Amino acid sequence: MPNRTEPSRMGALPVPGSKDSEDVAGLVEKHRNQRGGLIAVLGEVQTRHGYLPESALRVVSERTGRGLEDVYSVATFYRSFSLRPRGQNLVCACLGTACHVRGAPRVVEALERKLGIRTGQTTVDMRFSLETVNCLGACALGPVVVINGRYHSKVKKSAVSGLIDNVAQGSAAEHAGVAHAAFELELDCPHCGRSLRDERVRLDDCPSVRLAAAMGNRRGCVRISSLYGSRLAATELGIPEGSVVEFRCPHCAVRLPSHADCWDCGAPMFSLQVRGGGAFSFCSRRGCDRHMLDVTAAQPPGSLHEAGAGHASYR
Amino acid sequence: MKRVQGMHHTDNRMSRLSSIGELHEMRRLLAHATHPAQTRIVICAGTACQASGSGELIRAVKRRIIKDSLVGKMSLRVTGCHGFCEMGPFVLTEPQMAFYAQVKPEDVARLITATLAGEYVEDLLYRDSDSGETYYRRDDIPFFKHQKRDILGLNQKIDPIRIHDYIAQGGYDSLARVLTRNDPAWVIQEVKRSGLRGRGGGGFPTGLKWEMLAKEPRDGGKFLVCNADEGDPGAYMDRSVLEGNPHSIIEGMVIGACGTGATEGIVYARNEYPLAIKHLTIALKQAKQLGFLGDNILGAGVSFDISVVRGAGAFVCGEETALIRSIEGKMGEPRQRPPYPLSKGIEGRPTAINNVETWANIPLLFRLGADEYAKTGTRNNSGTKIFSLVGKIKNTGLVEVPMGTTIRQIVHDIGGGPVGKTRIKAVQTGGPSGGCIPAEKFDLPIDYDTLAAAGSIMGSGGMIVMDENTCMVDVARYFMKFLKDESCGKCFTCRKGTQRLYEILDDITKGRGTAEHLGLLEELATVVKDTTMCGLGQTAANPVLSTLHCFAEEYRRHVGEKKCDAFVCRDLVGAPCQSACPLETEAWRYVALVEKGQYEAAYQVIRDANPFPSVCARVCDRKCESRCTLAGSGGQAVGIRALKRFITDRVDPGTYKRAETSSRDQTRWWMPSPPARKRRGA
Numbered sequence: 001m002p003n004r005t006e007p008s009r010m011g012a013l014p015v016p017g018s019k020d021s022e023d024v025a026g027l028v029e030k031h032r033n034q035r036g037g038l039i040a041v042l043g044e045v046q047t048r049h050g051y052l053p054e055s056a057l058r059v060v061s062e063r064t065g066r067g068l069e070d071v072y073s074v075a076t077f078y079r080s081f082s083l084r085p086r087g088q089n090l091v092c093a094c095l096g097t098a099c100h101v102r103g104a105p106r107v108v109e110a111l112e113r114k115l116g117i118r119t120g121q122t123t124v125d126m127r128f129s130l131e132t133v134n135c136l137g138a139c140a141l142g143p144v145v146v147i148n149g150r151y152h153s154k155v156k157k158s159a160v161s162g163l164i165d166n167v168a169q170g171s172a173a174e175h176a177g178v179a180h181a182a183f184e185l186e187l188d189c190p191h192c193g194r195s196l197r198d199e200r201v202r203l204d205d206c207p208s209v210r211l212a213a214a215m216g217n218r219r220g221c222v223r224i225s226s227l228y229g230s231r232l233a234a235t236e237l238g239i240p241e242g243s244v245v246e247f248r249c250p251h252c253a254v255r256l257p258s259h260a261d262c263w264d265c266g267a268p269m270f271s272l273q274v275r276g277g278g279a280f281s282f283c284s285r286r287g288c289d290r291h292m293l294d295v296t297a298a299q300p301p302g303s304l305h306e307a308g309a310g311h312a313s314y315r
Numbered sequence: 316m317k318r319v320q321g322m323h324h325t326d327n328r329m330s331r332l333s334s335i336g337e338l339h340e341m342r343r344l345l346a347h348a349t350h351p352a353q354t355r356i357v358i359c360a361g362t363a364c365q366a367s368g369s370g371e372l373i374r375a376v377k378r379r380i381i382k383d384s385l386v387g388k389m390s391l392r393v394t395g396c397h398g399f400c401e402m403g404p405f406v407l408t409e410p411q412m413a414f415y416a417q418v419k420p421e422d423v424a425r426l427i428t429a430t431l432a433g434e435y436v437e438d439l440l441y442r443d444s445d446s447g448e449t450y451y452r453r454d455d456i457p458f459f460k461h462q463k464r465d466i467l468g469l470n471q472k473i474d475p476i477r478i479h480d481y482i483a484q485g486g487y488d489s490l491a492r493v494l495t496r497n498d499p500a501w502v503i504q505e506v507k508r509s510g511l512r513g514r515g516g517g518g519f520p521t522g523l524k525w526e527m528l529a530k531e532p533r534d535g536g537k538f539l540v541c542n543a544d545e546g547d548p549g550a551y552m553d554r555s556v557l558e559g560n561p562h563s564i565i566e567g568m569v570i571g572a573c574g575t576g577a578t579e580g581i582v583y584a585r586n587e588y589p590l591a592i593k594h595l596t597i598a599l600k601q602a603k604q605l606g607f608l609g610d611n612i613l614g615a616g617v618s619f620d621i622s623v624v625r626g627a628g629a630f631v632c633g634e635e636t637a638l639i640r641s642i643e644g645k646m647g648e649p650r651q652r653p654p655y656p657l658s659k660g661i662e663g664r665p666t667a668i669n670n671v672e673t674w675a676n677i678p679l680l681f682r683l684g685a686d687e688y689a690k691t692g693t694r695n696n697s698g699t700k701i702f703s704l705v706g707k708i709k710n711t712g713l714v715e716v717p718m719g720t721t722i723r724q725i726v727h728d729i730g731g732g733p734v735g736k737t738r739i740k741a742v743q744t745g746g747p748s749g750g751c752i753p754a755e756k757f758d759l760p761i762d763y764d765t766l767a768a769a770g771s772i773m774g775s776g777g778m779i780v781m782d783e784n785t786c787m788v789d790v791a792r793y794f795m796k797f798l799k800d801e802s803c804g805k806c807f808t809c810r811k812g813t814q815r816l817y818e819i820l821d822d823i824t825k826g827r828g829t830a831e832h833l834g835l836l837e838e839l840a841t842v843v844k845d846t847t848m849c850g851l852g853q854t855a856a857n858p859v860l861s862t863l864h865c866f867a868e869e870y871r872r873h874v875g876e877k878k879c880d881a882f883v884c885r886d887l888v889g890a891p892c893q894s895a896c897p898l899e900t901e902a903w904r905y906v907a908l909v910e911k912g913q914y915e916a917a918y919q920v921i922r923d924a925n926p927f928p929s930v931c932a933r934v935c936d937r938k939c940e941s942r943c944t945l946a947g948s949g950g951q952a953v954g955i956r957a958l959k960r961f962i963t964d965r966v967d968p969g970t971y972k973r974a975e976t977s978s979r980d981q982t983r984w985w986m987p988s989p990p991a992r993k994r995r996g997a
Binding site for chain 1: 362363365366367374377378380381382383384385386387390391392399400401403476545546547548549550551554555581586587588593596597600622624625626627628629630641642643644645646647648661703705706707711712743746777779781785790793794797801803944
């Protein structure tokens, strides 16, 4: 189920015994029987906190039974781990061969000049970190600069300043969750065919989509944005982050069909009918924003639906 | 329409296929459900095309289909990378096979209308930038026409997150064939007979590797690994295959398990490829649900499962012993071989490691049969190879050709030759472990053995084109910087050797090199090559040695005359326009002054270098413009001569004052001026 989540890049340091430390311990458990476990654990800590805090390394060492020096050696060996906090915005320039011969070093210089830091450093106000990467595999588009996961292709050194200014000003807008080129969908119940549109409550400046929801023995209503590409949802039902909700049609009270599980979190994806054709499905876990709009014909409901076809926002 | 067997659940989820017969039945139903003649829009959503904006394009198409109620009349297929990333985001239409390049969301409406009517949108079709010719069919475009896309060709037909697309294209049919035959020895014989060699770079015969693994004892488990740690900068074919067709890797690995008796598979994927990991994860889940993985695959008694391990950004982890340690969750340091991973690999168990592209070749091999497969390519080098053709070339992208194709065919016929009017000087193959092949040797056929004889290696298939604006000393320095950063530090000669090699090369590019440096470079490079343990160190000298041998003159110019003819080494050249000018006029300076409207100051700069500027402004052959960096990168050069003429026509020569110290010798007063520094030093 979609909701608006603020990325928490700058998490506080986990204090042993605190909730954060339990989080890290939970990660260790999650990857215990996995291959490459330690690297996967550190990878998740890195994603969550933006870096590897010392206390987290201590917790990992304690829980995995591997010496702290061992954990430290892994944490310092791999390029994607950082022991120092990173800024809110991560600017990453590709220095692959193709980018290099097309002038990437000049672009990096321009970035360094613009941000006033050197590669590998973070600005004093903790807003930007600058890093380089060996190759992102987008060689035809070089020089490539990735800012907060968004690729910018054929970057010229003259364009650098504008890119950074955009991020500095527009980062709030980017996190708002409304992707570019979003459009409104009219969604109907696949069972009774009645519209789920709710004119009274508006989300993203569009009428919302009202669904009946159940979690355990609690019943209520959840509204999701009808804007395709938005991740906004609203509910008076107190749904804790990470829990899975069952959805029904508010008119006919039939459970919405679910043809697949979310590939990311494994919760069922519920499906709605799109007026005009096609189907829209979304993940039923609060906090997971996977959704999918399928306009492929020749797949009458009830036949060739795939499992696990959860989708990223570009779908 | 009939429902696929085992799929009529309340929620219509897929359930396991319990026999090969059920797979055939499913494929038959899928063939029935899709109309081959249906109008379809195909859009690539690979990493590169997403960076170019294919996400917005996909949304626009979906919106149009819903708004105009076109569901059923037209469908959309979102695929992985097709290889022509330069043209992204693009639209391919079926059944017309028209190729629209760099499409914008606002073009979608007319594109859909035309496609439904069976017509074309002329102005959006791919047009050759030199000849101006418009191509109506994708396969007539030179970039695609000269390729043989056995592996990459499937990408356009498959949505990587829909296993049914893969099955409908004959996917898992090779696996069914292997399971039906149920003869591991035959599997290995077929791979051996096909002559398939490892696509990761070394070119070790895959069949032989499998045979050795099959002979190892099975108790305790055996591993098959897919090496997707594509660390070579400038190569991205593995990313494209994983992103666009992950099921081919899965099918290849399961067939491998049938032949070798392996019990567990691992894909070691690069952390820098999030989309590839995502698509692979979805594919694995779907394959498990349908019973292509797990216990008793398709009811044929084989059990095999695959998991994904993410790397964390270390180039050395592409080396097999380092990769194994990384999979074990340790620091990725290589170890001494023997024992080879084939006998002692992950957790001390036998392990065979193959590259992504090798695995993707396996289903094809069994679909065609070993004899048919071996007909492509040359003797001892069968099949096709994907190259990533990047750098200073007109058409950049992924190119799949039969082994034995010449470099010239790839660079000129497919790649379309140089950008603008430059001259291609060399191609670099094999990434940091490879070497450069000068243009004189472009008629060499590309295969493992020929490239090795020419002093380079095939590597994983990166092919970086360099033109006269690329400095070979700078390229060697770039690779050495890369290698010194990526050296794991275990062997002293690699750790310190690459560091010193880098320092020497850096000195040469900064004008501090001497003739003795060249001898020292060669000696040091040879030592590093001979005294290190793993592939990284042993090949670290290649970029230096091959450029030293093939481009000795460039090195000599750098250390002798302190000149960089490619105008790259900034301490030696400063601004290219100035270096190109026989009078060394500070073109960059007066162009900037013109932009600011300071015409008299601009005239001052021109007259300082040239007593007859108005004549030169009319008849000069503009060497400066030919070297303008804007022209070198595919755009148009600054019209330096025209600006000069404008200034000389406009400014009264009487305003010129011969300053006691000319503007060139003044301290920097409005921008840093490397050329001025250079002049003083000269």
